[in-house]
Amino acid sequence: MNDKITRLNTTQGDFDSALAKLLAWDDSVDHQVNESVRHILRDVKTRGDAAVLEFTEKFDRLKVGSMAELEMGQERLQEALERIPQDQRVALEKAAERVRGYHERQNQKSWQYQDEDGTILGQKVTPLDRAGLYVPGGKAAYPSSVLMNAIPAKVAGVAEVIMVVPTPDGVVNDMVLAAAAIAGVDRVFTIGGAQAVAALAYGTETVPSVDKIVGPGNIFVATAKREVFGVVGIDMIAGPSEILVICDGKTDPDWIAMDLFSQAEHDEQAQSILVSSDADFLDAVEASINKLLPTMEREDIIRTSMLGRGALIKVADLKEAAEVSNRIAPEHLELSVEDPQAMLDDIRHAGAIFMGRYTAEALGDYCAGPNHVLPTSGTARFSSPLGVYDFQKRSSLIGFTPEGADRMGRVASVLARGEGLTAHARSAEYRIKD
């Protein structure tokens, strides 16, 4: 491991390749994990509840008589909501309210219009019938993640949100259950791993099959989601979390150091990068990093992440900073500058953009309103934050009058015959007037 944070400068001759090396992340598939996951999927698909019970006993060391014992009723969620400290409950409710308010603006409406022939064209928007939400158990159990995944589904109009959360050795996280209560989760099963993904995808005697599975998970969960894609929809497979901070050198360096830490503390593979045109400021932030690091609860994780994958990048100006950012297409982008709106036009790819010195990325993780499930590893080039649109789908609407069918039938006939598809042509021609 490096003993200092990587420094790059866009003027260095090998900047492009050095940046590429910094960003490189190995997401190659582990074939042993693959085999194991496929076995679990097949087994649950074939044997249903019995297989889920066996895997839960094996992996979570939970022995129960029937799947019914692995379902938690609404009264258990309410119990958790009443048991957690009052300030946590208030914070969860406030966060939920803001997340709901933002996501309501994403709601899509069906539309129809008529063209000059009276032809009806349109798009009908329908929520998914049922969504599955995977929530990791144990130490990485994040109640905020329950809100961020379940609320968009409910805002979209999904009738039934089914949550699965493993409780290894029976350990339950009350804050997670409280968040489920607040978010309006409909059913909760305390199962996890590939067996939970399989149960949601194929359905069992007890667990209903869903139309889409969302939510974070370990390598077994991610692999299982990838495998069942097609049978059900899935959200993106997430890579390690990243933040890119662009700073004009006028924000308190301690603030910036802590913002970088807030990604780095997620895990050793997380990536925190600072870009500035002010070389002295980069030095000041490095000094802050060295000063603050020993005071951090998750010091070891942060150090490994900062030294292994972090970087301080010197650029010529904010314009060039935006170019570097577009190259990276970061999950989180902080514009810690005087006039962030002025930079927006230059920013083409980012999961979420945090504008101005007061907008700590951590606020977005919890309670700003927008979703914290964001595209990682450069996939912001082509994908979006989790949203209401992920829980709705569209159907095209087409309705021809006899006149429209006559006019358009002639066009379709020519093209269909040009493609050698004569049943298409004749089907259209039946509707042409003599």
Place this chain on the structure above:
Amino acid sequence: MNDKITRLNTTQGDFDSALAKLLAWDDSVDHQVNESVRHILRDVKTRGDAAVLEFTEKFDRLKVGSMAELEMGQERLQEALERIPQDQRVALEKAAERVRGYHERQNQKSWQYQDEDGTILGQKVTPLDRAGLYVPGGKAAYPSSVLMNAIPAKVAGVAEVIMVVPTPDGVVNDMVLAAAAIAGVDRVFTIGGAQAVAALAYGTETVPSVDKIVGPGNIFVATAKREVFGVVGIDMIAGPSEILVICDGKTDPDWIAMDLFSQAEHDEQAQSILVSSDADFLDAVEASINKLLPTMEREDIIRTSMLGRGALIKVADLKEAAEVSNRIAPEHLELSVEDPQAMLDDIRHAGAIFMGRYTAEALGDYCAGPNHVLPTSGTARFSSPLGVYDFQKRSSLIGFTPEGADRMGRVASVLARGEGLTAHARSAEYRIKD
């Protein structure tokens, strides 16, 4: 193979399992194809143009000196446009105009708003920088498919649409090139197979890497797209085409038979199903099928498809017809009934809905306006037609005032500490006023 079309009735005791059996479609992965595709992807990723040239020589029997010879300039596309028969050109232009008009209504706008603290929240919509469009060569080369894939990308604002189309033995389809000219495709390379997908995903010395790859292809292309998913975005992996016709028994049975044929002629695995509450009408359509089949150019394909995967289903009424349709979640749904709008509320899952007796599905394939790239194999439960939204992505916008950061920092702090993420908490707390 059956010697008669399958008949089902919702009153039969085993209807559910019989329907499930009818719909079952084996999309299991061929491991030999997988291995071969992985080899091609790795090779193109490592060796770029040289590897693409070798595979093109091997699979398409095309030997050229350099990749530059495999690019077709705009003048070649214009030449094709001028060479095709006038009626085909007019039909393509008319279709393109309608497809463009419909898709322009799908364009999404960025938005921002301020909450009571002055906090800015919003969503910035940005087109992808570059999209790749795969077009099959040989007998399955469909100019309509070029329009349907390229136009939404251009309407979305994608700066560069790169089309790849194999020309085995040098055979070029002028109508495909003409469609590319009309749709505004920016660059065309005459390469195909997994090597073309690899070139688009990773980029080579000559072919620029894209952000998303769309378009149909054979098993090698589909497998390659699945493999590069994550490096780039992809559209859905399509299964065989399907149509479900719901008819009240008052449409000419010949029309309905031909509508069923228009799916069946695509390939032997295509699925055409008719649902009606009128048993006599089902008999009449079967008679039409038997009468018309011998007159069809693609008789053998249609027969195999109709006998192997087609069905005539008797239901109690239109309400039950909608239920059967929701269970199938068809790619194409024809509502060949008196009042199709009245049925819309009951239809939850369908790629495209064709309303009324005059709306032949074939019109939608070519020139109605909506896209003909639609979710197959029941995936309309959770996915949508190809659209402008597939070529745009969203970035969340968050901008806190000092007051907003103060208020929300307190909420974030409680939640972050509840999750044991103290760098998150301290980053938020820096922005809290004393």
